Amino acid sequence: MVSDFRKKKLQHVFTVFFDTNKSGNIDKKDFDLAVEKVAGIRGWKAGEAPYKVLQDTLNALWEGIQTADANKDGEVTFDEWVSAWDTIDKEWQILYAKFIFQLEDASSDGSIDSGEFSTVYASFGIDKAEAVAAFQKMANGKANVSWPEFEQLFKEYFTSEDVNAPGNFIFGKTSF
Structure with a gap:
């Protein structure tokens, strides 16, 4: 059973980052x-290599998230998303974490x-x-967050019940 606190965090990711067209699914x-x-x-254009990598990555994320579609109607509801989160393939979670990190690392450093x-x-x-x-909360006052640090923070976001855990801030919110 997912706690109310974790549901709020899952709702944030669902609403802001996955339900791009704001349809509710x-x-x-x-x-x-x-x-x-x-x-x-x-600033990538269709046909450019980075655009293709982005498209391939998001298509792979879509394929993986379909495992949450319990009734197989081609849409994942918030309830399906919450119910499936703990069983979503770990490789999918790693792919998603890498995607978010690369999205944020604009300088590719x-x-x-x-x-x-x-x-x-x-x-x-x-x-x-x-x-x-x-x-600042996520980085504990440091100037930068590396991939290994981010990977741990990502895991913490989806599993922690501690409202002050640094991982809770990786998706840009300061409270839930």
């Missing part, structure tokens, strides 16, 4: 829109700084000042 259209959104953030982090979350509708504050 996750479907293939959401992932197609996400390709366009992320490509726009990065292997670490995320506050500017990179807050710019991404502002583009997803989160107040930039809140995203900066979330980065």
